[in-house]
Amino acid sequence: MRETDDCIRRPVFFRKLLNAVMWLLSAAGVALAVFCMLWILWSVIRNGAGVIGLDFLFCGSKPPGEPDNGVGNAILGTVFITLTAVVIGVPAAFAGGVGLAIYGQNSRIGNLIRFSVNVMMGLPSILAGVFVYALLVVTTGHRSGFAGSLSLAIILFPVVMRTTEDMILMVPAAVHESSLALGMTRARSVLCIVCRSIKGGLATGILLAVARTAGETAPLLFTALWSDAWPWHYFTQPTANLPVLINEYTTNSPSEEMHAMGWGAAFLITITLLLMNLALRFICREKKHA
Amino acid sequence: MLKQTLAVAAMGLALCADAAEITVNGVGASFPAPVYRVWTYGFSNVKKNVRVNYQPLGSGAGINQIKAGTANFGGSDKPLEISELSKAGLLQFPMLSGGVVPICNLPGVKNNQLKLDAQVLADIFLGKITNWSDPRIAALNPGLRLPKLKITVVHRSDSSGTTYIFTDYLAKVSREWAEKVGAGSDVKWPAGIGGSKNPGVCNMVRKSRGAIGYTEYTFAAEYRIPVVMLKNREGKFVSADSKAFSAAAAHADWKAEEGFRQMLTDQPGHDSWPIVGVTYILIHRDQKNAAEARAMLDYFKWCFKSGRATAAKMHYVPMPQNVVDKIAHYWKSEITVGGRKNAL
Amino acid sequence: MFELFRKKENLRDRAFMILTLLCAFLPLAAAVGFLILLGGNSAEAFRTFGFGFLVSTQWDPVQELYGALPAISGTLLTTVIALGIAAPLGFITALFLVNAPEWLGHPLSQALDLLAAIPSIIYGMWGLFVLAPVMQDYIQPFLADTLRLGKLPFVGEDYNGFGFLTAGLILALMVLPYICAVMRDVFRMTPGPLREAAYGIGCTSWEVASDIVLRYGLRGILGAVFIGLGRALGETMAVLFVIGGIAELPDSLFGSGTTIAATLANNFNEADGLLRSVLFALGLILMLLSLSVQAAAQLYLRNMDRKRGEK
Numbered sequence: 001m002r003e004t005d006d007c008i009r010r011p012v013f014f015r016k017l018l019n020a021v022m023w024l025l026s027a028a029g030v031a032l033a034v035f036c037m038l039w040i041l042w043s044v045i046r047n048g049a050g051v052i053g054l055d056f057l058f059c060g061s062k063p064p065g066e067p068d069n070g071v072g073n074a075i076l077g078t079v080f081i082t083l084t085a086v087v088i089g090v091p092a093a094f095a096g097g098v099g100l101a102i103y104g105q106n107s108r109i110g111n112l113i114r115f116s117v118n119v120m121m122g123l124p125s126i127l128a129g130v131f132v133y134a135l136l137v138v139t140t141g142h143r144s145g146f147a148g149s150l151s152l153a154i155i156l157f158p159v160v161m162r163t164t165e166d167m168i169l170m171v172p173a174a175v176h177e178s179s180l181a182l183g184m185t186r187a188r189s190v191l192c193i194v195c196r197s198i199k200g201g202l203a204t205g206i207l208l209a210v211a212r213t214a215g216e217t218a219p220l221l222f223t224a225l226w227s228d229a230w231p232w233h234y235f236t237q238p239t240a241n242l243p244v245l246i247n248e249y250t251t252n253s254p255s256e257e258m259h260a261m262g263w264g265a266a267f268l269i270t271i272t273l274l275l276m277n278l279a280l281r282f283i284c285r286e287k288k289h290a
Numbered sequence: 291m292l293k294q295t296l297a298v299a300a301m302g303l304a305l306c307a308d309a310a311e312i313t314v315n316g317v318g319a320s321f322p323a324p325v326y327r328v329w330t331y332g333f334s335n336v337k338k339n340v341r342v343n344y345q346p347l348g349s350g351a352g353i354n355q356i357k358a359g360t361a362n363f364g365g366s367d368k369p370l371e372i373s374e375l376s377k378a379g380l381l382q383f384p385m386l387s388g389g390v391v392p393i394c395n396l397p398g399v400k401n402n403q404l405k406l407d408a409q410v411l412a413d414i415f416l417g418k419i420t421n422w423s424d425p426r427i428a429a430l431n432p433g434l435r436l437p438k439l440k441i442t443v444v445h446r447s448d449s450s451g452t453t454y455i456f457t458d459y460l461a462k463v464s465r466e467w468a469e470k471v472g473a474g475s476d477v478k479w480p481a482g483i484g485g486s487k488n489p490g491v492c493n494m495v496r497k498s499r500g501a502i503g504y505t506e507y508t509f510a511a512e513y514r515i516p517v518v519m520l521k522n523r524e525g526k527f528v529s530a531d532s533k534a535f536s537a538a539a540a541h542a543d544w545k546a547e548e549g550f551r552q553m554l555t556d557q558p559g560h561d562s563w564p565i566v567g568v569t570y571i572l573i574h575r576d577q578k579n580a581a582e583a584r585a586m587l588d589y590f591k592w593c594f595k596s597g598r599a600t601a602a603k604m605h606y607v608p609m610p611q612n613v614v615d616k617i618a619h620y621w622k623s624e625i626t627v628g629g630r631k632n633a634l
Numbered sequence: 635m636f637e638l639f640r641k642k643e644n645l646r647d648r649a650f651m652i653l654t655l656l657c658a659f660l661p662l663a664a665a666v667g668f669l670i671l672l673g674g675n676s677a678e679a680f681r682t683f684g685f686g687f688l689v690s691t692q693w694d695p696v697q698e699l700y701g702a703l704p705a706i707s708g709t710l711l712t713t714v715i716a717l718g719i720a721a722p723l724g725f726i727t728a729l730f731l732v733n734a735p736e737w738l739g740h741p742l743s744q745a746l747d748l749l750a751a752i753p754s755i756i757y758g759m760w761g762l763f764v765l766a767p768v769m770q771d772y773i774q775p776f777l778a779d780t781l782r783l784g785k786l787p788f789v790g791e792d793y794n795g796f797g798f799l800t801a802g803l804i805l806a807l808m809v810l811p812y813i814c815a816v817m818r819d820v821f822r823m824t825p826g827p828l829r830e831a832a833y834g835i836g837c838t839s840w841e842v843a844s845d846i847v848l849r850y851g852l853r854g855i856l857g858a859v860f861i862g863l864g865r866a867l868g869e870t871m872a873v874l875f876v877i878g879g880i881a882e883l884p885d886s887l888f889g890s891g892t893t894i895a896a897t898l899a900n901n902f903n904e905a906d907g908l909l910r911s912v913l914f915a916l917g918l919i920l921m922l923l924s925l926s927v928q929a930a931a932q933l934y935l936r937n938m939d940r941k942r943g944e945k
């Protein structure tokens with residue numbers, strides 16, 4: 001009651017002024033945030049767009065001063081590492097999401113699992129690297145692209161699992177139940193009926209998560225490391241990849257050429273991920289309108 | 291999940307199987323890593339069937355992995371004691387040397403203008419001299435107008451061979467440094483802020499007025515940051531360049547029976563730069579695989595011979611010819627394959 | 635024949651259940667695995683330093699004496715700075731974006747969301763090469779000298795572009811899209827009649843936001859802050875290059891220090907022996923911090939639910 005009194009006692013002029021000030025501030029806040037985003041983009045474009053070319057995209061990385069220098073091996077390595085992470089992580093996470101959605105409602109264990117999913121989602125990504133280091137690098141004695149994949153899969157897993165569960169729960173129970181009533185098994189009902197209805201949204205969610213993970217650097221520092229070689233020894237040797245290459249080139253090299261290439265690689269990965277993001281959002285939006 | 295992992299692993303093994311070539315794996319010091327990268331690339335162009343990998347994971351990792359036998363050679367900025375070498379069955383020889391230089395950012399002070407001696411340098415890094423207008427700095431720099439500006443000390447935030455060489459020098463020349471801080475690849479810094487890796491230090495020095503830091507010479511040269519002149523052991527001010535680094539290396543007495551153990555900091559000689567580090571290679575005395583051993587020694591020989599020019603271009607100092615000869619002899623007399631001598 | 639078919643189907647159903655449940659248990663197993671592996675590897679550190687490790691401020695690699703307090707406090711400080719900036723900023727940006735006309739609000743919301751799509755290493759590079767010089771030349775002199783904030787305790791008159799404030803700013807920018815997205819949902823979820831009633835009695839739109847939406851959606855807003863908190867705690871690459879990297883307790887806003895994640899990134903690859911164990915211990919601490927943030931968030935949300943249920 002008191003609060004409403006206060007509200008009424010404030011002079012109108014003051015209230016209007018406060019409103020205007022806050023309105024201005026919030027507009028300024030948005031402007032600042034968008035400005036910073038454009039600023040980051042602009043820095044990446046200005047420093048990095050210049051070196052993009054066929055050599056840059058398709059030749060392997062070499063020491064500075066060599067001709068035909070590129071980041072082709074790192075691009076391929078990033079593709080290897082990310083795809084393997086998807087292969088390891090996504091199907092299992094999808095299955096886990098399905099299991100949790102169907103069997104894990106209103107149960108103590110289900111809630112515990114849900115809590116652990118949240119914990120793993122909030123887990124600092126560098127810890128995934130430390131964990132895989134202890135699990136795989138120490139035991140096998142070498143860093144490898146595969147170790148990098150595993151750490152990315154650990155990051156990907158809870159996100160995909162949670163997305164799957166949320167999406168399935170959004171499907172009206174009636175859809176599931178009616179297919180069960182028709183004599184379908186649970187497995188078939190979930191895979192053929194329920195998941196079909198959320199296919200688009202699920203794919204978008206998963207791809208967005210993959211795009212986020214593909215740009216992660218911290219988990220790869222201790223696992224995949226980097227290398228000048230092409231990633232044919234992905235399972236046994238440090239493997240070239242874009243994020244760690246960017247880190248090495250821009251922050252651990254004396255040569256201007258390598259700095260430029262580092263920015264080029266940064267440009268490449270930023271633009272690819274942004275475009276992927278925009279495309280996914282666009283497709284998602286189209287679907288909704290249709 | 292396990293099934294998929296296994297399937298993927300099987301696929302990977304199939305991929306790896308294409309390696310009909312010989313792979314030589316090295317792990318170790320990051321100080322010479324820029325040169326090693328050029329060398330391994332250059333060597334791969336000459337010898338198509340040999341692949342040399344070098345992972346710059348630090349001297350500690352180099353020593354551990356060669357002891358554990360998970361690498362063909364290890365790199366270290368810290369020479370091992372002869373007792374440790376023989377206990378672990380290792381051989382040790384120098385590969386390269388290079389200079390570590392103090393760099394500064396002072397308005398109006400250009401490259402090789404500021405002069406410091408060992409005591410003042412140590413006291414700056416100890417945080418005892420905190421302003422550029424300090425009389426002790428002025429006394430060393432008559433004719434140079436030094437601003438009244440706070441000194442910002444910049445050091446490495448990660449552990450590194452560069453730090454080991456630099457702190458080894460400070461510990462040699464300043465008793466207080468030796469007692470309070472000591473030498474190591476990372477230390478408890480009494481003053482200043484930390485930059486990550488060499489470029490981190492360079493960027494911080496370049497961007498803050500009144501900063502002083504230290505870095506491998508290559509980085510100072512490439513970034514065009516003013517280098518400080520230092521007073522060497524003979525009391526002469528020297529400017530940092532490859533000549534001054536080689537002078538320091540030339541005064542050393544390399545002995546094979548001691549595993550060529552040398553610290554090239556604070557060396558005698560009028561032209562010697564006082565802060566020079568040597569980086570070492572560790573290999574097993576008894577090689578298991580003759581082909582790999584041969585390929586590895588081929589690589590080292592190639593580095594000593596054809597790699598000289600690249601090393602010099604990158605401001606490192608290749609080993610003098612007489613030392614290279616000694617090393618070749620050392621290999622010949624010491625290395626065995628499966629217990630047999632003269633097998634290579 | 636038909637019976638057999640049914641049995642087979644049943645079997646399949648059983649297999650499906652087991653398989654999906656096994657997969658569902660993986661995150662739990664992973665979380666436990668993390669604790670075991672990090673705990674096991676950090677045993678040596680805790681054996682050597684005891685639990686004094688947590689409150690010790692020393693970091694002397696030569697003597698092999700390590701303490702976790704500088705990294706812990708640096709982590710907390712950067713997180714507090716980041717959220718201190720990002721939470722109010724997220725609130726007012728959400729206010730604008732929800733109230734703005736669709737043609738303006740939608741693209742701007744999308745643009746803000748894209749901030750989350752930029753990899754963290756890019757933030758790090760941008761911070762090091764672009765933001766840090768701007769901080770040194772314009773922002774810090776303005777704050778310290780023009781506004782005379784430098785005289786305040788815990789701000790510091792010495793600035794060099796790096797340090798907690800710079801790291802906090804970058805982190806704020808990184809967590810802003812997450813916070814802002816949740817806050818937009820909160821604004822939208824406030825029942826229309828409630829807002830309209832407030833407008834009806836003559837409230838300004840700021841009053842509606844601060845008196846009605848903020849209170850109604852407090853739960854969601856705090857949820858948003860928790861999300862940001864989790865993100866900011868363990869961010870590595872964006873902080874690493876600008877934090878200044880010294881193992882000392884934070885002494886001022888413009889001063890340098892370190893965070894747990896930055897310490898790991900700086901030292902882990904080259905560490906062995908005791909130092910490696912110490913780094914694992916720091917990782918364990920980071921994991922427990924992040925876990926307790928999550929637990930607090932869940933507990934808080936559950937309590938809110940219960941309270942609402944009682945009403």
